[in-house]
Amino acid sequence: MTSALSFQTKPLHFIEDLQQPVKGYDIDIEQFEAGAFQGSLIHGAADDVLVSFGRFNRGVRSRGIWSGDKVVLGLLVGCSQRATQRSVDASPGSLVCCPAGHEHDSTYRGHSSFAGLAFDARSAPSLFGSYGERLADADLRDFVHVRPPQELGDRVTARLARIVPRLAAATLSEAGARYWSRAIVEAFAALLTTGLRSPERDRPIPSARIVRQVGDLVGPNLSQLHHISDICRALNVSRRTLHRAFDDVVGIGPVTYLRHKRLNAARRALQTAAPPGQTVTRIALDHGFDDVGRFCAYYQNMFGEYPLNTLKKRH
Structure with missing residues (x-):
């Protein structure tokens, strides 16, 4: 340098x-x-x-x-x-x-x-x-x-x-x-x-490996929505094992984790939305939220602003 x-x-x-x-x-x-x-x-x-x-x-x-x-x-x-x-x-x-x-x-x-x-x-x-x-x-x-x-x-x-x-x-x-x-x-x-x-090359703990596999399965942008039962079947693990893994590694359950991923994916969609077809309601439904009011509450709690505010910044 x-x-x-x-x-x-x-x-x-x-x-x-x-x-x-x-x-x-x-x-x-x-x-x-x-x-x-x-x-x-x-x-x-x-x-x-x-x-x-x-x-x-x-x-x-x-x-x-x-x-x-x-x-x-x-x-x-x-x-x-x-x-x-x-x-x-x-x-x-x-x-x-x-x-x-x-x-x-x-x-x-x-x-x-x-x-x-x-x-x-x-x-x-x-x-x-x-x-x-x-x-x-x-x-x-x-x-x-x-x-x-x-x-x-x-x-x-x-x-x-x-x-x-x-x-x-x-x-x-x-x-x-x-x-x-x-x-x-x-x-x-x-x-x-x-x-x-004296390199320490730790092996991933089993719980962390399960969480990583879930991340691989659902992907970063959630091109397909997954239910917990689908994930358990794909990974050949029980619901109890899945819940224990997420609680151990992330500190939240898999349902909450997936909801957070859907919220993050919805935020990216709102930031790149093209009017007039892309509305808050449409994006909420596309990301697995059938109750728009609840989606807005989740979103505001997570990101500190309402989805409409994020959408308006785009335009």
């Missing part, structure tokens, strides 16, 4: 504002905890390196390919409730190394914060400074979940939570900006090399 990071900060008012945790790459992201969505997202860039730092206040599930051409390091900085990264329980300081083109799947409950670093795998030895020699022979083609020693994890997360927002708000000299840019990169490297020395 020959130049210093430059930053942009934007507020998060709606779930779709978090669709690019890594700048330039869209992922599927859904809100599953009711309430107005709020937070902030910082994007930094220097040469071919991208940095992200985000905070948000509602439960979300993100899934997709972070980057098609870069390795992405995703760090859980803080969480008020349970979080999982690729079906593995995570705690502040947990890091995932996601190779280019690989899919991630993360769930966060309550207030959470994260940091990310995206880079070309070929530049890793030179990029990571004093840690470069350890990464020279590292295989960054496999997904790795790193749980560093707690003291190291606490130190790195506290440092990033302090440094990145300050850099985004400050005007520094070129030398100062370059110094702190290097500090950010080496903070990630300290965690990554800990994992590569």
